[in-house]
Amino acid sequence: MTGAVSCLAGFADIGVVIHGSSGCYFYPASLLPNAVYGTHLLENDIIFGSEERLREVLEEVRTRYRVIAVVTTCVPSIVGEDLLAIRKNSADIIVEAPGFLGDFETGYQTALKALCPVVDPVREGINIDGLNPIDPYYLGNLRETERLLSLCGLFPATKFSADTYESVFHAAPYTLTTNPDLRSDIGNSLGSLLGLEGTKAGFVALSHHYPQVDINPVIEEINHAEERITLVCDKFLLRNDPPSVLIFSGAPYALFAARLLDRYLDADIIAIGSRTSSPSTPYPLSRMVTFEEIKECIQREQPDLVLGSSYEQSVCEDSAFVSFSFPMRGKILLRTRTIAGPEGTLSLLEEVLNSCMDRKKKVTQLGT
Amino acid sequence: MEGCTILGALSVTTGVKDALSIVHGPNGCAHHNFSLLHATLATDTDSRFPHIVSTHLSEDDIIFGGEEALERAIREGLERDVGGIFILNTCIVDTIGDDTAAVCRKSWRVPVIYLPTAGFLGGGFSRGMLNALQTLAIHAKPREKVPRAVSLIGEKNLEYEVEENYTEISRLLESLGLHVYLRFVRDITIADLTEISRSGLNILREPELMPLGDLLRQRYGTPFVDRFPRGFIGTLTFLQDVARTLGIPCEDAVAYEMEHQTRVLAKFQDLEGIAVHLGRDTSNSFLREMVDLLGMFERNDGIHLPIPIPEPVGTGGVERLFHHWRRTICASL
Numbered sequence: 001m002t003g004a005v006s007c008l009a010g011f012a013d014i015g016v017v018i019h020g021s022s023g024c025y026f027y028p029a030s031l032l033p034n035a036v037y038g039t040h041l042l043e044n045d046i047i048f049g050s051e052e053r054l055r056e057v058l059e060e061v062r063t064r065y066r067v068i069a070v071v072t073t074c075v076p077s078i079v080g081e082d083l084l085a086i087r088k089n090s091a092d093i094i095v096e097a098p099g100f101l102g103d104f105e106t107g108y109q110t111a112l113k114a115l116c117p118v119v120d121p122v123r124e125g126i127n128i129d130g131l132n133p134i135d136p137y138y139l140g141n142l143r144e145t146e147r148l149l150s151l152c153g154l155f156p157a158t159k160f161s162a163d164t165y166e167s168v169f170h171a172a173p174y175t176l177t178t179n180p181d182l183r184s185d186i187g188n189s190l191g192s193l194l195g196l197e198g199t200k201a202g203f204v205a206l207s208h209h210y211p212q213v214d215i216n217p218v219i220e221e222i223n224h225a226e227e228r229i230t231l232v233c234d235k236f237l238l239r240n241d242p243p244s245v246l247i248f249s250g251a252p253y254a255l256f257a258a259r260l261l262d263r264y265l266d267a268d269i270i271a272i273g274s275r276t277s278s279p280s281t282p283y284p285l286s287r288m289v290t291f292e293e294i295k296e297c298i299q300r301e302q303p304d305l306v307l308g309s310s311y312e313q314s315v316c317e318d319s320a321f322v323s324f325s326f327p328m329r330g331k332i333l334l335r336t337r338t339i340a341g342p343e344g345t346l347s348l349l350e351e352v353l354n355s356c357m358d359r360k361k362k363v364t365q366l367g368t
Numbered sequence: 369m370e371g372c373t374i375l376g377a378l379s380v381t382t383g384v385k386d387a388l389s390i391v392h393g394p395n396g397c398a399h400h401n402f403s404l405l406h407a408t409l410a411t412d413t414d415s416r417f418p419h420i421v422s423t424h425l426s427e428d429d430i431i432f433g434g435e436e437a438l439e440r441a442i443r444e445g446l447e448r449d450v451g452g453i454f455i456l457n458t459c460i461v462d463t464i465g466d467d468t469a470a471v472c473r474k475s476w477r478v479p480v481i482y483l484p485t486a487g488f489l490g491g492g493f494s495r496g497m498l499n500a501l502q503t504l505a506i507h508a509k510p511r512e513k514v515p516r517a518v519s520l521i522g523e524k525n526l527e528y529e530v531e532e533n534y535t536e537i538s539r540l541l542e543s544l545g546l547h548v549y550l551r552f553v554r555d556i557t558i559a560d561l562t563e564i565s566r567s568g569l570n571i572l573r574e575p576e577l578m579p580l581g582d583l584l585r586q587r588y589g590t591p592f593v594d595r596f597p598r599g600f601i602g603t604l605t606f607l608q609d610v611a612r613t614l615g616i617p618c619e620d621a622v623a624y625e626m627e628h629q630t631r632v633l634a635k636f637q638d639l640e641g642i643a644v645h646l647g648r649d650t651s652n653s654f655l656r657e658m659v660d661l662l663g664m665f666e667r668n669d670g671i672h673l674p675i676p677i678p679e680p681v682g683t684g685g686v687e688r689l690f691h692h693w694r695r696t697i698c699a700s701l
Contacts, residue, residue, distance in 0.1 A: 001396060002396065002400075021372050021459060022371060022372065022492070023371045023372025023373075023374060023375060023400075023493075024372075024400075026371050026375075026400075026404075027400035027403065027404065030404070043489045046463070046489065074393075074394060074430075074458075074459065074460040074463075075459050075460055075463050075489075078430060078460065078463065078464075079463070098394070098460075099393075099394035099395065099396030099397060100394040100396075100426055100427050100429075100430055100460070101427060103395070289395075290421070291402070291417065291421075292421070292448075310406065310410050311406065311417065313410075314406070314409075314410065314416065314417045315417065327403055327406070327407070329403075329406055329407040329410035329411070330407070330409075330410025330411050331410075
């Protein structure tokens with residue numbers, strides 16, 4: 001449900017109504033930067049039917065948005081209400097997304113499909129997908145991708161999901177992704193913008209389809225970033241052993257981080273606890289979705305460095321830690337963060353190196 | 369608008385350090401609440417995490433019943449070092465009619481306690497919290513009272529200032545020669561739950577918990593004060609109420625607190641004479657007292673002051689509110 005709501009809420013002119021209890025509403029509402037609405041069902045609504053309550057909310061919200069999307073939660077889904085009848089002739093979108101049907105990514109993809117996106121062969125620009133409003137990298141990834149496109153004289157077409165409803169029906173033929181877990185499969189994929197190699201490959205693929213586009217500014221920036229990274233990592237390795245690392249996040253972000261740390265710091269990637277499934281990889285990746293598994297893994301491995309969310313942070317006492325994945329609780333987040341593009345790579349490595357050096361200083365101070 | 373009973377109940381059960389809370393429902397329900405509680409704990413000085421697991425109900429469990437999934441989750445929970453297990457139903461589980469109470473009644477190694485929740489079908493957040501507190505309150509036996517011991521009842525564990533409020537109440541009680549014996553329920557163990565009968569006085573977080581105050585008085589003979597103190601006058605009254613209930617003197621404590629309040633007010637003399645606007649809440653006696661104390665006055669075009677929700681506790685809470693108001697006023701001038 002939260003995945004579906006997050007996807008839909010990224011479209012500014014879609015009013016999102018969560019058809020369920022206030023408890024179901026509160027969590028996504030607390031995470032999303034923009035407003036969503038709820039029917040806040042009570043016991044009587046289930047006994048006597050919640051259609052009237054839903055109608056009331058739809059009428060209240062309808063005038064503020066181009067279209068309304070109703071996302072159903074567990075109980076309304078199984079009591080068998082005829083939501084299509086409520087919809088009647090309106091263009092309202094119904095998304096069945098009870099929690100028991102799957103995870104966040106399932107809900108996100110279900111909602112995206114419900115929007116029925118269309119590729120417009122004459123639409124100019126490049127689509128950006130994988131944008132998820134509750135991802136801490138949401139705005140940063142969008143801005144970084146727009147910046148890279150503008151360096152080549154290009155601009156974004158449809159942004160999934162950070163756009164308007166109308167734009168969904170005029171997607172451009174090609175798409176760059178910022179998070180493959182949330183790929184839209186709309187238009188031809190040019191690849192992801194995670195990592196320097198990934199970004200370079202994406203823009204090279206783009207140039208094959210648009211030979212007139214000059215991608216050199218992006219390639220030069222990537223090469224320059226790589227030089228800087230190599231320099232600081234070599235310097236770091238003069239005084240430090242490569243860190244042993246545990247990484248916790250969705251598979252694409254985690255694999256990007258693993259490749260980065262392996263390549264430039266010769267890091268020992270002890271394990272990747274992935275929240276999502278992944279194709280085969282040379283790294284020891286396994287699906288870890290319960291807190292107990294994660295806690296046990298960290299306590300068993302005692303790594304030098306942990307990349308993860310505030311969940312992992314709460315149980316990694318002696319390791320260096322980098323806030324890498326959602327959620328990032330217990331800290332103030334004001335600036336935009338990117339993980340995509342060269343800026344994303346530089347940001348992550350900067351945080352990793354500083355965190356490792358801070359830990360070393362702390363250990364040294366404790367020793368004296 | 370309130371959250372569902374699950375979160376209200378979990379805000380209590382996760383305050384028991386050695387207990388595991390099992391949310392009987394789909395992953396999402398446990399995840400939502402884990403995340404919200406984790407968010408609150410992550411802003412505290414330590415980095416605790418809530419002990420919550422899910423029964424991971426799938427679509428098949430919804431169709432064929434989830435009692436096996438619950439038993440499996442309890443067995444897995446017992447493999448951990450837990451002093452007890454709390455079971456909380458989600459709305460979907462109550463809809464499909466799982467007999468959770470029957471599963472809890474089976475013979476388990478540690479207490480497995482069923483709490484009436486049922487998501488939104490069981491009421492709202494406050495109902496879940498009160499139900500959980502009442503369920504946990506009946507596991508003690510009447511015992512000898514500990515001298516000068518006071519228990520805090522129903523602290524709101526999701527309240528941002530919960531620790532600051534505790535510090536303030538502790539300070540006020542110490543000025544009367546009393547101490548906090550038990551925080552019911554925050555940062556305690558399963559065994560501590562039985563200590564609830566031993567305090568000489570209970571202080572409720574808010575009057576809405578009076579059914580629980582009455583229950584504890586009837587079962588264990590413990591009188592109660594029905595709320596944490598609000599405002600300067602309310603703080604002095606609180607000291608008097610506590611002292612009167614326990615039959616102890618309070619003159620020195622009240623005199624000291626009045627001096628302390630005078631010192632606090634002196635720090636905010638620069639706010640005197642400023643026109644402020646309290647929005648629609650002008651009948652709020654607490655806000656009116658605060659504005660009067662600072663020598664400010666109300667005017668429709670005055671600086672709009674933020675209204676604290678919930679109201680600050682004790683003199684310390686009021687001092688933090690005054691800082692907040694001064695920042696707002698300075699930004700508006």
